[in-house]
Structure formats: structure tokens, C-alpha cells
Amino acid sequence: MDTPDPIDAYLRALKRELRVQGRARRRILAEVRAHLLDAVEAEQSRRAEEGVAAQRAVVRFGLAAETARQFNCLAGRRRAVLRRALVPWIAAVALTSTATATVWAFHAGPAPPRQALAHPAVRHGCVQRAVAFSPVRAQRDVPRASFPTAPRTRAVCGVRHANAR
Amino acid sequence: MLLAVLSGGPLHGYGVTEELRRRSGGEFDLAEGTIYPALHRLESSGLLVSRWEVVGGRRRRVYALSSSGQRAVVDRRASWRAFRCAVDTVFGGEALEAG
Numbered sequence: 063m064d065t066p067d068p069i070d071a072y073l074r075a076l077k078r079e080l081r082v083q084g085r086a087r088r089r090i091l092a093e094v095r096a097h098l099l100d101a102v103e104a105e106q107s108r109r110a111e112e113g114v115a116a117q118r119a120v121v122r123f124g125l126a127a128e129t130a131r132q133f134n135c136l137a138g139r140r141r142a143v144l145r146r147a148l149v150p151w152i153a154a155v156a157l158t159s160t161a162t163a164t165v166w167a168f169h170a171g172p173a174p175p176r177q178a179l180a181h182p183a184v185r186h187g188c189v190q191r192a193v194a195f196s197p198v199r200a201q202r203d204v205p206r207a208s209f210p211t212a213p214r215t216r217a218v219c220g221v222r223h224a225n226a227r
Numbered sequence: 228m229l230l231a232v233l234s235g236g237p238l239h240g241y242g243v244t245e246e247l248r249r250r251s252g253g254e255f256d257l258a259e260g261t262i263y264p265a266l267h268r269l270e271s272s273g274l275l276v277s278r279w280e281v282v283g284g285r286r287r288r289v290y291a292l293s294s295s296g297q298r299a300v301v302d303r304r305a306s307w308r309a310f311r312c313a314v315d316t317v318f319g320g321e322a323l324e325a326g
Contacts, residue, residue, distance in 0.1 A: 089288070093240055093263060096287045100241035101259070124258030132264035140271065 068116040069098045072126055079130030082137045090133055098123060228255070229265055230274060230292065230300045237291035239282065240266065266290055274299050 073095055080087055098119045105115030123129070232238070232246045243266070244259045269275045274296035280289045292300065 090263070090267075092286065093288045094260070096239070096285055097241045097244075097259065097263075099285065100239075100287075104241075104245075122259050124260035128258070129260035129263070132261065133267070136264050136268055136271075 068113070068120045069095065069102070072098065072120045072123070075126035076130055079127050079134075081130075081134040086137065094123070094129070229262065229269060230296055230303065233275065233290055233292050234297070234300045237289045239280075239287035239289050241287075243290065269296070 073091060076094060077091065080090065082090060098116070101119035101122060102112065102115045105118050106112065110118065228247065229243060232243055232250065235246070238246060240263055241259075244257070244262055247255050247257070247262075266275065266277075270277055270290070273293060275290050276293045277288050277290045279286050281287075282289075
């Protein structure tokens, strides 16, 4: 069935006013359209002409702005409920992540030896160079016998070794 | 009231407004658009369930009472009866005083 003009205009106005998105929006528009077409059919069965029937159906449905306002309120309430439910979860996940990261940081291995930290590359803040000299590279380039320590310590000592060369 | 109307069986939105008008003898002639937010709210609360059905060649959203909706109808009928009884008693008392 083609949608009569007053119904098209009504649905356009409702679309403009609705602040509901996605599937809910499509559902509202489809339900309202089906309702208005039912109402037109009912009016026509009472011998009204199609244009008049559509106009009456729209009038009986109520203002598009008012209908949209009620749906918008409902959606707003749903969003608020969802926010109230989600915020504690997000906070819990953030807290757990922070706690886990802190524990890992303390269990990552022994601190580098004092003489390695005293190296000019470290003292002058050549952090990028120290980072670039990763534990993997330390494993490969730095003789194991020279720095018989954990990979992280070898990485820092490796900076010193590389600079000395 | 919407729950009571749907206690007679599943209906689509237009059917709900027609049935409400019929049952109330035309007293409840609401702006029809107002029933949809109410139906959606009742569905969110778990008192109604709905699904798309093709009726007369057109897709319509059909609403029905859920099991908790059926319990709610029974509860609300009971509380309405109690309220109506109380109001009748009060008005009856006024009528007696006026007489």
C-alpha cells in the first residue's frame, strides 16, 4: 500500500524530532507507519475518502513532536540506567588493570646495577637509546658472559657496552 | 489499563487503542501516539513481550503479556478493587451526609 501524503509528512516530522538511533528508531517508525495505515483503512471502511482518512488518522495519533518527546524521554531513561550499570564496571576494570600493572612492575626482575644506572647514557636521559636497546638485542649483541644477569639488566648494561665500543 | 486490554490476548498497537476505546465505551479516546511509548516502557519492564507479525499483508508489532505481566494484571486488579471500594465508601458517606 502506498503511503498517503499526510502520513508521509507525519513520519518525516517524527524522524526529525526523534532522538533515538538504530534499531529502536526503525522500530518506532515502522510501528507508527503501520498504525497510521490501519487507521486509514478503518476510516475508509467508514466511507471516508483516502486523503480525509489519512488526515484524520494523523490528527488522532497526536502531534509528532509530542510523540517524539515521549520516546526521547524513554530512551533517555534507558541510557541513564545503562550508565548507572556500566560506570561501576568500568571503574572496577580500571582499578584491576592498574593493580595488575603495579604488581607486574614490581615482579619484572631485579633492578639494574648501580653502575649501569650511573652510565652517562642513562644519566643524560638517553631513554630512547636505552629502550631501543631491547632485551632481545641485548641477548643477541651483548656477550652473555660479560653480563650474567637478567635480560633487563643486560639491556641497560648493553648501553654502556655499546657506548664503550 | 494497557495490561488489562492485553489480558484478552495479543494485539498490535492499533488493536490496543481500538479495544481500549471499545471497552471504555468511548471514554478513553486518547491521542493514539501516546500508547506506543507506554507499550515500549512496559516491554522494557518485562511485563510485555512483542514480535513482528504479518497481519493482512502488513508487518505489525504484536504485543502480549509476559508471565510477570499476567501476575501484574492480577495484582493491579486487586488493588484497583480495593481503591474503588474505598472511594465508593467515601462517596457513599458524602451522599449520606448530603441527604
